Amino acid sequence: MKALNFNKAEFVTSYGKFEQIPPSDRPEFAFSGRSNVGKSSLINKIFNRKNMARVSSVPGKTVTINFFSVEDVYFVDLPGYGYANVSKSEKSKWGSLIGGYLGDGERALELVFQLVDMRHAPSRDDLQMIDYLIDNEIPFVVVLTKADKLKPTARKQRMEAFREEIPCFEDIHCIPFSAVTGEGVDELKAIIEEVRADWYENDEADNGEYPDDEQLPESDSFEQTESSDSEEQPPAPFTGFLQPRGRK
Secondary structure (H helix, E strand, O other): OOOOOOOOEEEEEOOOHHOOOOOOOOOOEEOEEEOOOOOOHHHHHHHHHOOOOOOOOOOOOOOEEEEEEOEEEEEOOOOOOOOOOOOHHHHHHHHHHHHHHHHHOOEEEEEEEEEEEEOOOOOOHHHHHHHHHHHOOOEEEEEEHHHHHHHHHHHHHHHHHHHOOOOHHOOEEEEEOOOOOOOOHHHHHHHHHHHHHHHHHHHHHHHOOOOOOOOOOOHHHOOOOOOOOOOOOOOOOOOOOOOOOOOO
């Protein structure tokens, strides 16, 4: 299978409500993390662009799910969460959008990149997200951002601390990343390529078809269709960004 040309990345559209998002027709890779963790910088680095993913001038206030396309896959930028100076209603919007997207068992969500600032212990919201992904068996990788900010000794100390701070750390694939030095970019792309190839091999075996090149419709023109009943058990509900799941 021909490798993705990440330089062909294009912004597709944004959605302010989960109900606006159409069904999947190709594999999706989602990026999750708190505000100011460096999510936009990571996405821009992968796409080799400067301003593909823009940083909000007001952290925590831009509550949308943003879709980007690279040939036959979608990259999904989830809202940044955890900014302190927001109301409970804003936190509720985070939970509704992120929880709705992650909890949709019909989506072709193949992998979540969960970003954590390498310089600090994961926040309460970070731990809730990681617990949620584990509880619902959603494949994910932890990306430790801003790795260039730490000297070798401090970096080693933080990696040791993560073993105690992050549940199931020994079983989680973690990638140190720097948008400045480019550390971790090749590894992230390699994982994306591997997961993409597996998805299309399985899809081709099922029906021998690949998705067409149509992009997602604009959010203001899309009408959600009712999904059929599924015999599968629904995922555990997303509890919002108030209390971490399973933690006091």
